[in-house]
Amino acid sequence: MKDVRIEQITGREIIDSRGNPTVEADVLLTDGTVGRGSAPSGASTGRFEALELRDGDSRRYGGKGVSQAVAHIQKDIQNVLKGVSPFDIYHIDQVMIRTDGTTDKSGLGANAMLAVSIACAAAAAQSLQIPLYRFLGGINGNRLPVPMMNILNGGAHAANTVDVQEFMIMPAGAPSFREGLRWCTEVFHALSGILKAKGLATSVGDEGGFAPDLASDEEALQYILDAVEKAGYTPGTDFVLAIDAAASEWKGAKPGEYVLPKNGQAFTSQELTAHWRHLVDAYPIYSIEDGLDEEDWDGWQILTKELGQRVQLVGDDLFVTNTERLAKGISLDCSNAILIKLNQIGTVSETMEAVKLAQQSGYRAIVSHRSGETEDTTIADLAVALNTCQIKSGAPNRSERVAKYNRLLRIEEELGDGAMYPGFQAFGKI
Numbered sequence: 001m002k003d004v005r006i007e008q009i010t011g012r013e014i015i016d017s018r019g020n021p022t023v024e025a026d027v028l029l030t031d032g033t034v035g036r037g038s039a040p041s042g043a044s045t046g047r048f049e050a051l052e053l054r055d056g057d058s059r060r061y062g063g064k065g066v067s068q069a070v071a072h073i074q075k076d077i078q079n080v081l082k083g084v085s086p087f088d089i090y091h092i093d094q095v096m097i098r099t100d101g102t103t104d105k106s107g108l109g110a111n112a113m114l115a116v117s118i119a120c121a122a123a124a125a126q127s128l129q130i131p132l133y134r135f136l137g138g139i140n141g142n143r144l145p146v147p148m149m150n151i152l153n154g155g156a157h158a159a160n161t162v163d164v165q166e167f168m169i170m171p172a173g174a175p176s177f178r179e180g181l182r183w184c185t186e187v188f189h190a191l192s193g194i195l196k197a198k199g200l201a202t203s204v205g206d207e208g209g210f211a212p213d214l215a216s217d218e219e220a221l222q223y224i225l226d227a228v229e230k231a232g233y234t235p236g237t238d239f240v241l242a243i244d245a246a247a248s249e250w251k252g253a254k255p256g257e258y259v260l261p262k263n264g265q266a267f268t269s270q271e272l273t274a275h276w277r278h279l280v281d282a283y284p285i286y287s288i289e290d291g292l293d294e295e296d297w298d299g300w301q302i303l304t305k306e307l308g309q310r311v312q313l314v315g316d317d318l319f320v321t322n323t324e325r326l327a328k329g330i331s332l333d334c335s336n337a338i339l340i341k342l343n344q345i346g347t348v349s350e351t352m353e354a355v356k357l358a359q360q361s362g363y364r365a366i367v368s369h370r371s372g373e374t375e376d377t378t379i380a381d382l383a384v385a386l387n388t389c390q391i392k393s394g395a396p397n398r399s400e401r402v403a404k405y406n407r408l409l410r411i412e413e414e415l416g417d418g419a420m421y422p423g424f425q426a427f428g429k430i
């Protein structure tokens with residue numbers, strides 16, 4: 001490996017797509033290369049995520065978390081990483097983890113560590129003059145992911161009456177990523193027309209999906225199916241549907257009890273499982289994320305027994321990209337897929353370990369954005385590098401989401417006839 005070292009690390013405060021402060025890092029190498037990384041932020045954050053230093057959290061630094069994260073980058077992290085080779089990201093992350101010294105990354109802040117970890121990977125790739133997906137995945141990374149495009153928002157992401165957080169379309173029948181993305185945008189526009197014709201709002205939620213007031217999740221699914229057909233596609237063949245219930249936001253009085261915050265309806269785990277089964281019977285749903293609460297392991301076991309052979313059951317808040325929680329889920333037969341978010345765990349290498357563990361255990365891994373995003377496109381490269389075959393990156397009408405889709409278009413073009421878009425093949429029989 002060439003003898004290039006980290007020369008300087010600069011942290012700064014930028015804003016995310018919700019207009020909140022977040023952290024960015026620039027890593028300058030001795031050969032003059034500069035890599036950049038930034039940290040996104042969630043709204044429906046899981047209780048077990050790594051701790052980020054964010055403004056407004058008065059427990060930390062009087063609510064001025066981001067400026068502290070920036071200070072940690074400039075002092076503590078720069079001190080330990082100056083002079084280190086940028087090419088071994090696992091080593092870089094371990095140095096930061098040791099310096100942080102906590103189990104939840106509250107010492108340096110998961111957002112400070114992630115911005116630097118991403119910036120180091122970006123700088124290393126640039127210094128080697130290879131794309132980031134090649135640096136992270138070698139020649140093995142060649143699959144373009146099927147987008148899970150969120151086109152209708154509810155829950156904590158929208159001020160409407162819908163309790164399910166995300167309704168997504170997946171163009172699994174498309175011949176390529178480019179075509180699949182185009183199909184998605186056509187359905188998105190068709191949905192806009194349908195909502196307008198019904199006199200419903202076409203204002204949008206945090207991830208760009210429409211956020212109309214609707215009476216039920218079934219009404220949302222029906223409009224989306226209508227939009228798929230109006231755009232000239234066949235549900236089940238060209239497109240399948242996915243939902244993220246984000247049910248950890250529905251905690252009732254005790255574990256296993258749920259209350260929908262907006263419409264007030266109450267469920268037990270069993271009743272919620274029966275509700276999901278009903279939706280899977282009635283609609284071409286391929287994937288359900290966080291169908292139950294992050295602490296309802298018993299409920300997840302039953303849900304997986306009942307539906308795990310028929311649909312993808314994704315643990316987001318349940319696993320928080322954490323290999324220990326994922327290992328627990330695997331041993332208990334909870335879910336069959338994991339959502340992968342870099343900032344839930346706080347470093348690139350730990351994120352890669354979570355994907356590896358999932359794939360070795362027959363679980364699917366889906367790389368995901370956060371509801372508060374930046375223009376950083378690392379997740380696009382990560383999805384290709386690790387052949388996750390699925391990516392969640394929101395609607396096609398907000399630049400912070402579109403940046404990831406456009407990055408994937410460029411990667412597909414760059415890979416030429418080496419690019420693969422596995423579509424339904426990626427999912428196997430489910």
Ligand SMILES: O=C(O)[C@@H](CO)OP(=O)(O)O
Pocket residue numbers: 041042043044045046165166207244246316339368369370371372392
């Ligand atoms: O729950 C989710 O999957 C994400 C992204 O869609 O939302 P947030 O970033 O608010 O946790």
Ligand SMILES: [Mg+2]
Pocket residue numbers: 244246289290316317339
């Ligand atoms: Mg989620």
